[in-house]
Amino acid sequence: MNNPEHLAYLDHAATTPMIPEAIAVMTEQLGITGNASSLHDSGRAARRTVESARELIAERFGARPSEVVFCSGGTEANNLAIKGLYWSRLSQDPARNRVIFSSIEHHALLDPVTWLAKHEGADIDMTPVDQAGRILVDELRASVERNPSDISAITTMWANNEMGTVQPIADVVQIAREHGIPVHSDAVQAAGYLPLDFTGSQLDAMTITAHKLGGPVGVGALVIRRELEATPLLHGGGQERDLRSGTLSVPLIAAFATAVDVTVSRQSDTVERIEALRHRLVKGIVRAVPDAIINGDPEPGADHRLPNIAHVTFPGCEGDAMLMLLDAQGIECSTGSACAAGVPQPSHVLLAMGYDDVAARGSLRFSLGHTSTEADVDRLIAALPAVHQRAQRANLVRSSS
CATH class of the missing domain: 3.90.1150.10 (Aspartate Aminotransferase, domain 1)
Structure with a gap:
C-alpha cells in the first residue's frame, strides 16, 4: 500500500x-453528548451547534437558514430533490409527469431520474450537450415549450464532475420561470470553486456536500426554498422541516459548516x-x-x-x-x-x-x-x-x- x-x-x-480546522471541530464535537432534538441542556447545546452551522452555511451560499436541509450527502440530497419534487407536483396535478435533466448528470442524479421512469412511470426528457459538455439551451427551451404543463421539474448540474464545464444555470432558470417550473441544480463540484448565491440564482433547490469542500464524508445539504413543497424520502421524527427525518450528526454538521466557512473565505x-x-x-x-x-x-x-x-x-x-x-x-x-x-x-x-x-x-x-x-x-x-x-x-x- x-x-x-x-x-x-x-x-x-x-x-x-479534510482541512485541519474541520478536523479540529469534528474531534471536539465527538466528545460531546447531546441529541439536537432533546429538550434538556445537552440537547439544547447540540441544537445551538446545529443552528449555528445552518446559519453559517446559509450565509456563505446566499440562502436563508430555513432553506438548508441537512442530509447524509449529495446522493441523498439529489434523490430528495428530484423524487420529492416529482411526487409532490404529480400529487397536485397528475399531468405533471415529465422530468427534464441533462445528459451529463452525475449518477447520483441520473440514476434517481431513470428509477422514476422505471418504477413510477415518469416521462424523462434528456437535454443534449455540445462538444464542450455544456447543455444546449435552445434544445432545452424547445423541450419545455413542447408542453410546459406536463413538467414536474428541471434539473441541471452547476458544473460537470468529469469535464469541469460550467452550465448556463441562469438561462435554465429563466426558461423555467416563464412557465412556473421548479429548477434543481447539483452544485456539489461547483461549491468552493465558483461563487454560489442561491437566492440570486433564483434556483428552487441546490445540492452541496461536505467532502468536496474539505469537510467529512457523510454529510451534505439540500438547499430548498421554504415555499416549495417536496415529498420526503424518509419518515420518522420530522427533523429538518419534516423533509428529512433522522437524528442529526452534530459533529459532522459542525465540521461541514467549518469547511464551508474556511473554503469559501479562501x-x-x-x-x-x-x-x-x-x-x-x-x-x-x-x-x-x-x-x-x-x-x-x-x-x-x-x-x-x-x-x-x-x-x-x-x-x-x-x-x-x-x-x-x-x-x-x-x-x-x-x-x-x-x-x-x-x-x-x-x-x-x-x-x-x-x-x-x-x-x-x-x-x-x-x-x-x-x-x-x-x-x-x-x-x-x-x-x-x-x-x-x-x-x-x-x-x-x-x-x-
Whole structure:
C-alpha cells in the first residue's frame, strides 16, 4: 500500500482531504453528548451547534437558514430533490409527469431520474450537450415549450464532475420561470470553486456536500426554498422541516459548516493558485504526450469551467490501464466519477459529448485541490511518457489477440 505522505493525489473531485480546522471541530464535537432534538441542556447545546452551522452555511451560499436541509450527502440530497419534487407536483396535478435533466448528470442524479421512469412511470426528457459538455439551451427551451404543463421539474448540474464545464444555470432558470417550473441544480463540484448565491440564482433547490469542500464524508445539504413543497424520502421524527427525518450528526454538521466557512473565505486565492497548477498540468501533459486531447471548455472562468479539473483523452490507450500504471507509482487520478469506479463502461458524459466508445474508455480525469502542489503535477508529468507507452503497447497486444 502506498504511503499517503508519498502520494501525488490528483483526485480531489472524488473527495478532497479534510482541512485541519474541520478536523479540529469534528474531534471536539465527538466528545460531546447531546441529541439536537432533546429538550434538556445537552440537547439544547447540540441544537445551538446545529443552528449555528445552518446559519453559517446559509450565509456563505446566499440562502436563508430555513432553506438548508441537512442530509447524509449529495446522493441523498439529489434523490430528495428530484423524487420529492416529482411526487409532490404529480400529487397536485397528475399531468405533471415529465422530468427534464441533462445528459451529463452525475449518477447520483441520473440514476434517481431513470428509477422514476422505471418504477413510477415518469416521462424523462434528456437535454443534449455540445462538444464542450455544456447543455444546449435552445434544445432545452424547445423541450419545455413542447408542453410546459406536463413538467414536474428541471434539473441541471452547476458544473460537470468529469469535464469541469460550467452550465448556463441562469438561462435554465429563466426558461423555467416563464412557465412556473421548479429548477434543481447539483452544485456539489461547483461549491468552493465558483461563487454560489442561491437566492440570486433564483434556483428552487441546490445540492452541496461536505467532502468536496474539505469537510467529512457523510454529510451534505439540500438547499430548498421554504415555499416549495417536496415529498420526503424518509419518515420518522420530522427533523429538518419534516423533509428529512433522522437524528442529526452534530459533529459532522459542525465540521461541514467549518469547511464551508474556511473554503469559501479562501476561494479567490485558492482558485488563482489552482488555475495556475492546472495550466502547468495541461501544458506538461501535452508536452509529454503530444497527441493527448484536453476535453471540455478550454477557457477559464466562472462562466466556462472549474479551475481544478483537467480531463484528458489518450488515443490508443485504455484509461483503466493508465490509471493502474500511475497508481503503481503513487500517482492517483480517476477515469471519471468515483461512483462508477470499477465498472467497465465508457463515460456517459463523453458519449453525450459525441465521443465514441474507444475515446470514452481512453480518458483520465486529473483534479486538483487545496493540498495540491507543483511537485504533484511534476511527478505526474515525469511518469506519463513511460506509462503512456506501456499502455499503448498493452492496448495493441489486446487488439491483436
